[in-house]
Amino acid sequence: MKTLVWVEHDGATVKDATLAVVTAASQLGEVHLLVAGQGVAGVAAEAAxxxxxxxxxxxDDAAYAHALAENVAPLIAGLMATHDAFLAPATTNGKNIAPRVAALLDVMQISxxxxxxxxxxxxxxxxxxxAIATVQTKDAKKVITVRGTAFAKAATEGGSGTIEAVATTGDAGLSSYVGSEIAKSERPELTSAKIIVSGGRALGSDAQFHAIIDPLADKLGAGVGASRAAVDAGYAPNDYQVGQTGKIVAPEVYVAVGISGAIQHLAGMKDSKVIIAINKDEDAPIFQVADYGLVGDLFKLVPELTEKL
Known part of the structure; x- marks a missing residue:
């Protein structure tokens, strides 16, 4: 069985999300990668x-420079003539491209x-x-998105893949790239951070969120996350959101500060190796999944913890 994995990259390096997809694809059969973009020779060499x-x-085509699904999907659909399954990471871009590929192939996507x-x-x-559903497909061609936290990352060294140029399908003319507003931070990106400190609505304000959470995250070298309630309240930007409608993370250590543990939030972080919860409500649902729980006033406990680190 031949699998085709879409390589997510930033134009210079392969993103970590791709490595987990390679592991999943290897369990299906022979693994082929697709590097689509403009000036991506370096990415292809790294992927190999x-x-x-x-x-x-x-x-390699300007039409693929910004991973527009309307341009990338026809390219993938054409390559599927010689492949049995297409896999992509369940990231923003992967979730954008895979459904269009499935539609072009007239198959049901497995997400x-x-x-x-x-x-x-x-x-x-x-x-x-x-609940975990077991699904079986009868489609001859499979289109799959992969949750990156569920699979180990493939090794970035040791492979000797053959690099092969493929014919491009060009610009479909259905969409155009206007611009990007990308948040920049010196802290680790959430989906790749080994430690994450997240804050909830209990922090009370934008100023208090950053005054309490940021020093602890800096001491731990951690990424900063937030619950949906904190994001909706304006305490943190959207790209901080962890949960069912945010980012799915599985760091080595997840510190939940003032987060009650709504089901939507737990869906995004319960696979973390160690979960530490700090909350004044001893009956908060977060304590049901936490490995370590601290009941008390976060405005006293967190600064004290930060000071002692």
Whole structure:
């Protein structure tokens, strides 16, 4: 079985989300990668070194420079003539491209898989992760998105993939790139951070959120996250949001400060290796999943913890 993995990259390096997808694809069969973009020779060379990769297909065209789904999907659909399954990370871009590929191939997409049971059977979360569904497909061509936190990352060295240029499909003329507003931070990006400190609505304001959370995160070298309630209240920007409608994370350590533990939030972080909860409500749902819980006033406890680190 030949699989085609869409390589998510920033134009210079392969993003970590791709490595987990390679692991999932290797459980299905032979792994081929697709690097689409403009001036991506360096990305292709890096991708070819990923362990377990056979062929790296390279589509170098200005039409793919910003990963517009309307341009990338026809390219992938064409390559699927010689592949059995297409896999993409369940990231913003992956979720944008995969459904269009599925529509072009007239197949049902299998979203956010957690495991590969066989060539046609997979598990995926439903009801905000409270139940795991086992799904089986009869489609000859498979389109799959992969939850990156559910699979180990493939090694970035040791592979010797063959790089092969493929014909491009050009600009479909359906959409155009206008611009990007990308938040920049010296802290680790949430989906790749080993430690995350997240704050909830209990912090009370934007000023208090940053006064309490930021010093602790800086001491730990951690990424900063937030619950949806904190984001909706304006305490933190959207890209901080962890949860079902935010980012799915699984760091080594997750510190939840003033977060009650609504089901939507737990869906985004319950796979963390160690969960530490700080909350004044001893009956808060977050304590049901926490490895360590501290009941008390976060405005006293967190600064004290920060000071002692």
């Amino acid at each position: 070194k990923i362990a377990g990769v056979g062929t790296v297909h390279v589509a 956010d898989i957690l495991s590969v049971e066989s060539e046609d059977t997979f598990t995926r979360p439903i009801y905000a992760g409270n």
